[in-house]
Amino acid sequence: MKRFGLMTTSALALAMMATGALADVKFGALYPFSGQLALLGEESARGLEIAVDEINAAGGVQGEKVVLERGDAVDNNQAIGEARRLISVAAVKAIFGSYSSARSIAASQVAELAGVPYFELGAVADEVTSRDFKYLFRTNPTADHMGKLIVDMIVNKVAPGIGKDPKDLKIGIIHEDSSYGTSVAGHQERYGKEAGLNIVTTQGYPAATVDMSSIVLDLKQREVDVVLQTSYQNDSVLFLQQANEAGYKPAAIIGGGGGYSMIPTAEAVGKDVIEGVLDADFTQYAVNTEFTPGLEAFVEAYKAKYGSEPRSGHSLNNYVGAMAILKAIDKAGSFEPDAIVEAVAGIDIPQGETAAGYGVQFGAGNQNERASMMGMQWQDGKLVTVYPDAAAAADMRFAN
Amino acid sequence: METFLQVVANGLMLGGLFAIISIGLTLIFGIIKVVNFAHGEFLMAGMFLTYLITTQLGLHPYASVVVVAPALFVLGAVTQKLLIQPLLSARDEHVQIFATVGLSTAMINLALLIFGADIANTPSSGLRSSIQLGPVRILEGQLYILICAALLVVGLEFFLRRTQTGRAIRAVAQNRAAAQLMGINVNWIYVLSFGIGAACVGLASSLVAPLYPTSSTIGTYFVLTAFVVVVLGGLGSIPGAFVGAIIIGLLDSLAGFYIGSDLREAVVFGVFLVILILKPSGLFGTRLKLSHIS
Numbered sequence: 242m243k244r245f246g247l248m249t250t251s252a253l254a255l256a257m258m259a260t261g262a263l264a265d266v267k268f269g270a271l272y273p274f275s276g277q278l279a280l281l282g283e284e285s286a287r288g289l290e291i292a293v294d295e296i297n298a299a300g301g302v303q304g305e306k307v308v309l310e311r312g313d314a315v316d317n318n319q320a321i322g323e324a325r326r327l328i329s330v331a332a333v334k335a336i337f338g339s340y341s342s343a344r345s346i347a348a349s350q351v352a353e354l355a356g357v358p359y360f361e362l363g364a365v366a367d368e369v370t371s372r373d374f375k376y377l378f379r380t381n382p383t384a385d386h387m388g389k390l391i392v393d394m395i396v397n398k399v400a401p402g403i404g405k406d407p408k409d410l411k412i413g414i415i416h417e418d419s420s421y422g423t424s425v426a427g428h429q430e431r432y433g434k435e436a437g438l439n440i441v442t443t444q445g446y447p448a449a450t451v452d453m454s455s456i457v458l459d460l461k462q463r464e465v466d467v468v469l470q471t472s473y474q475n476d477s478v479l480f481l482q483q484a485n486e487a488g489y490k491p492a493a494i495i496g497g498g499g500g501y502s503m504i505p506t507a508e509a510v511g512k513d514v515i516e517g518v519l520d521a522d523f524t525q526y527a528v529n530t531e532f533t534p535g536l537e538a539f540v541e542a543y544k545a546k547y548g549s550e551p552r553s554g555h556s557l558n559n560y561v562g563a564m565a566i567l568k569a570i571d572k573a574g575s576f577e578p579d580a581i582v583e584a585v586a587g588i589d590i591p592q593g594e595t596a597a598g599y600g601v602q603f604g605a606g607n608q609n610e611r612a613s614m615m616g617m618q619w620q621d622g623k624l625v626t627v628y629p630d631a632a633a634a635a636d637m638r639f640a641n
Numbered sequence: 642m643e644t645f646l647q648v649v650a651n652g653l654m655l656g657g658l659f660a661i662i663s664i665g666l667t668l669i670f671g672i673i674k675v676v677n678f679a680h681g682e683f684l685m686a687g688m689f690l691t692y693l694i695t696t697q698l699g700l701h702p703y704a705s706v707v708v709v710a711p712a713l714f715v716l717g718a719v720t721q722k723l724l725i726q727p728l729l730s731a732r733d734e735h736v737q738i739f740a741t742v743g744l745s746t747a748m749i750n751l752a753l754l755i756f757g758a759d760i761a762n763t764p765s766s767g768l769r770s771s772i773q774l775g776p777v778r779i780l781e782g783q784l785y786i787l788i789c790a791a792l793l794v795v796g797l798e799f800f801l802r803r804t805q806t807g808r809a810i811r812a813v814a815q816n817r818a819a820a821q822l823m824g825i826n827v828n829w830i831y832v833l834s835f836g837i838g839a840a841c842v843g844l845a846s847s848l849v850a851p852l853y854p855t856s857s858t859i860g861t862y863f864v865l866t867a868f869v870v871v872v873l874g875g876l877g878s879i880p881g882a883f884v885g886a887i888i889i890g891l892l893d894s895l896a897g898f899y900i901g902s903d904l905r906e907a908v909v910f911g912v913f914l915v916i917l918i919l920k921p922s923g924l925f926g927t928r929l930k931l932s933h934i935s
Contacts, residue, residue, distance in 0.1 A: 277858075280758050418903060445903040449862045451658070451853070454651040455897030455905070462644065474760060475862070478854055486771050486780060509762045509854045 266305040266576060268293075269327035271312040271320065271338035271348055278341055282314075284552050285340040285363045288559030291542050292567060302571040312336075314344040324348035328355045334576040335360060337563060340555065342366030342421075349377045358581045362562035363555055365498075367424055370606035376578060378585055378603055380562030382523065382612035384421070387497050388428025390521045390614045391469060394495070394628045396436050398616070399467060399519070402639045403492045410492075411441045413465035415456055415480070417472050418445035425471040425497050441465060448472070453479050454487065461489040468493070474500035481510040481518065492639070495519040502553070502617065502624060512622040517640055520617045520624065523554040524597040527634050528615065528626040535596035561597040562609075565590060598632050643776045648898045649891065650777040656890025657787030661848060662863050663870040663882045664793055665841035669717075671877020672814040672834040674734070675725055678741040680867060681860025682748035683839055687713050687846025688855040689756060692763045695850075701766050702851040703785075710843035717839025720744065721832045729831075745860075752857035760854040768851045782852045789848055793841065794883045801879075810834055814877065869913055875926025884924060889913075 270289055273282035293307045301307055310331045312323030320339065327333045328351065335358040339345040342364040352359040353374045361369055361379040365387070370379045400407040414429055416422035426443060433440050441463050444456060453476065460468060468491050470480055477500030484494075500506045501520040530536050539560055543551050551557065565588055570576075573584035590601040592611060600611035616628030618637055627637040666680045677683075687709050694705040724744060728737045768782030801807040812820040813830045821827045853859065870889055874881025889909060896908035916924070 277753065277758055415902075444901065447906065451862055451866075452651070452655050452893065452897075453902075454655075455648065455894050456902050458644065458647060458651070458898055459902075475854065475856070478760070482769070486769065487778065488771075505760050505762070505854075509760060 264305055265308040266302060267308050267310050267331060267333045269312055269324075269331065269333040269336035269338075270309045271314050271323060271327065271336050271344075272340050273315055273344060274311065274313040276315040281553060281555050282340045285555040285559045286311075287543065287547060287551075288556035288561075289337050289362065289563045291539065291546060291556070292560045292563035294546070295542070295564070296567045296571075302567055303573065303576070307567065309337075314339055314341070314348060317343055317347040320344040320348040321351055324351040328352065328357050333357070334578075335570070335581060337362060337559075337566070339364055342369060345369050349374065352376060356578050358578055358585070360562065360566050360585075362559040366420065370608040373606055376582060378566070378607040378609075380565060380601060380609045380612065381558050382599065382614045383608065384424045385428050386612060386614050387425050387471075387521050389432050390616060390628075391429060391495055391497065392432035392436050392438065394519070394521070394616045395433075395438065395467060395493075398628055398637055399493050399495075402637055403466070405466075408437050408439060410439065410466045411464060412438050412467050412469065413441055413460045413463065413491075414443040414469045415460075415472075416443075416445055416470065417448035417476055419448060422448070422471040426469075429469055429471075446476070448476055450476060450479065453483050456480070457483050457487045457489055460484075460491070461487060466492045467495065469495050469497070470501075471497040472500055474503060474506055477501050477506055478509045481506075481514055485510070485514045490640075493517075493519060495521065498522040507619060507622060507624075512619075515619045516621070517638055518619045519627075519637075520619070521614050522617060523558045524599070524615050524632075525554040525617060525624060525626060526551065526557070527617075527623060528598070529632050529634050532593050532632040533596050533598045534594065539596050558597050561595045561599075562601075565595070565601045593631065644898075646775075647777045648894050650774075650779055652891035652894030653887065654779055654783035654787060654890070655894055656887035657783060657790050658849065658886075659863075659866055659870050659890055660790040660883045660886035661786050661793065661845040662842070663867045663874075663886055664790065664797070664879060665838040665845070666867050667871040667874065667877055667879060667882040668797065668841065669835055669838035670871060671879075672810055672838075673721070673725065673831050675737050676741065676868075677838075678738065678864070679720070679745040679748060680842065681862075681864030682745045682752075683713060683716065683842045683860070684846055684849070684863060685752060685855070685857065685860040686716065686748065687843045688763070688850040688853075688859060689752065689761065690843075691847045691850040692761045692855050695763050695766075702763055702768070702847055706844055706847040709847050710840045713843030713846070714836040714840040717842075718832045718836035720839070721835035725835070726828060726831065749857050749860070756857060758857065760856045762854050763850040765851045780852070782848070786848045786852075789844070790883060790886075793844065794879050797841075797879050806833070869910070873913055873916060873923055875923030878923070878925035881923060881925030 270286055272286045273279055297306050310333055312327050314320035314323055336352055337360045340363045345361050345364040346368055349359045353376050359377045363381050365383050367384055396407045414426050416426040502522045507515045569584045569588050570581055573580045586603055588601050592600045599613045601609050602611050604610035615626050615632055617624045618627045625635045627633050669677050690709045691702055691705045694700055695702050724740050725737055728740055771778045771780055801811055809825050810830055813827055870885040871882055874885030892909045892912055893905055896905040
């Protein structure tokens with residue numbers, strides 16, 4: 242009897258050791274899960290969750306199961322508070338986040354001071370990686386990539402499509418005047434000048450504007466051929482509506498992310514008004530999947546887990562970044578911050594081998610230098626990828 | 642010349658929009674002396690109501706006003722009765738201001754909870770079609786807003802000057818204590834006035850909703866301009882609000898076109914400050930009333 246007891250005890254101990262070997266490793270998931278940014282914050286976090294599920298099903302990282310501890314970054318102060326909690330109370334080995342640039346800039350400061358790796362998968366502001374942090378890495382494309390893609394698209398695709406030399410096109414840049422719109426417009430001007438484009442006007446306006454008729458009139462008077470707008474939702478709707486009502490029909494309108502990619506925007510302005518409008522944004526789903534291997538499997542996994550189609554490209558881009566990072570951490574040898582940083586810095590994934598199309602390799606400021614955006618066009622009420630050619634699911638259309 | 646006329650027409654239309662939104666605000670301020678920071682959220686509530694009525698029942702947005710205006714009247718009256726009234730006797734009148742700030746935040750978050758962060762589109766029912774008036778092009782819906790704003794000013798002035806209730810309201814506005822001594826039920830007048838002010842916002846909601854997508858934060862886009870309009874026109878003056886709104890609309894449009902869209906706010910607020918320095922009580926304002934101290 243006594244011996245039996247001893248045996249069960251040792252069996253129990255063995256069993257405990259076995260589960261000990263499959264112990265959990267905790268990572269933080271810091272996103273705005275409530276408040277005004279909750280919709281796309283949650284959508285972003287879903288991409289990370291699907292990546293973690295996939296990694297765990299394949300044996301975890303360094304043989305350990307990944308567990309996500311959520312932190313709710315409702316505002317900048319809470320982003321800081323939650324980053325502190327994740328690091329000191331939950332003892333996470335790294336933090337993934339954060340959708341919003343302002344939240345990311347605030348929270349990553351805490352992580353940097355504590356020496357905990359911080360992986361940004363979705364915030365676009367330049368400042369995130371312009372601070373030369375040691376423990377911060379960003380996988381997604383930025384405001385700079387947006388400006389570059391739009392200029393490339395004008396030179397290589399829009400100008401030939403209209404049948405004009407790119408230098409003969411009159412370009413008008415309008416942007417909401419917070420740091421987001423201003424920085425994208427700055428990149429558009431810089432890349433535009435490098436490409437020899439004729440930018441005839443650059444105008445900022447407050448995002449909470451209720452009237453854009455004077456801007457429309459001004460663009461119409463200057464006979465601008467290509468309008469570039471960087472905007473949120475309200476001002477995207479307002480500009481498209483008021484341009485249409487004033488009878489202003491430029492050869493091309495190119496929006497930058499935000500409001501231009503969303504179905505409710507198309508519904509608000511009407512499908513015939515938004516037809517043909519171009520847009521630069523993160524990789525979306527109507528794309529040539531040969532360029533984005535794994536995209537279909539991602540969508541299937543998403544539908545199985547959440548019971549609906551992905552609501553935006555945010556989940557996909559977070560998934561791609563998280564997969565690259567988690568696979569690198571798997572090879573790191575330990576969960577020490579410096580070991581993780583070294584492994585992640587060595588990532589080398591070429592173009593066209595991730596579900597978002599872009600590759601991963603970190604350069605200055607630990608920004609993914611291979612990240613890029615794609616050009617999309619509203620065709621028959623749907624947002625379809627049209628640029629670059631390798632990723633295009635349809636030809637770019639021009640009204641003539 | 643053609644362009645100039647178009648810019649002026651755009652400014653007039655914008656002024657009409659500011660006017661219809663500001664009239665309720667100036668009415669409430671002039672009578673109850675409460676700065677209602679939840680004014681924009683009243684507009685938001687009215688626009689969502691218009692959206693629901695038009696999309697669920699298939700009515701024309703203008704028809705929804707028969708429900709929206711009374712509903713906003715009740716919302717305003719209840720706000721006065723349950724939130725402002727208990728605070729009227731507070732030693733510091735700023736307490737009421739912060740109560741309305743709290744109401745505003747609560748309403749925005751309630752709308753976020755119910756409708757989410759997305760925009761809601763009220764069917765435009767043809768109101769977005771433009772009409773050609775000589776050399777200028779304007780939206781049908783905007784023209785109706787301008788006409789309704791003018792009619793509302795005339796109607797309210799008539800009500801306040803020619804009816805018994807209107808005179809009682811003005812008496813309370815001029816001197817609360819004296820009006821009470823004359824046998825006027827001051828608290829009832831306050832509830833009624835807040836209700837009427839809110840009902841004006843209800844009318845504005847049904848006119849504005851088909852032209853602008855509704856969202857939980859739509860009120861914040863309009864409320865700052867509404868305050869500027871009301872102060873410029875003279876706090877509490879209804880014709881003042883109308884004239885102030887037209888001035889701000891014209892300035893916004895002219896500055897936006899001839900000076901630059903990045904500078905138009907600087908111009909609008911610069912002119913606003915100059916007018917206030919020259920005439921501190923606003924264009925149609927009277928000197929500080931004694932009732933403010935009583």
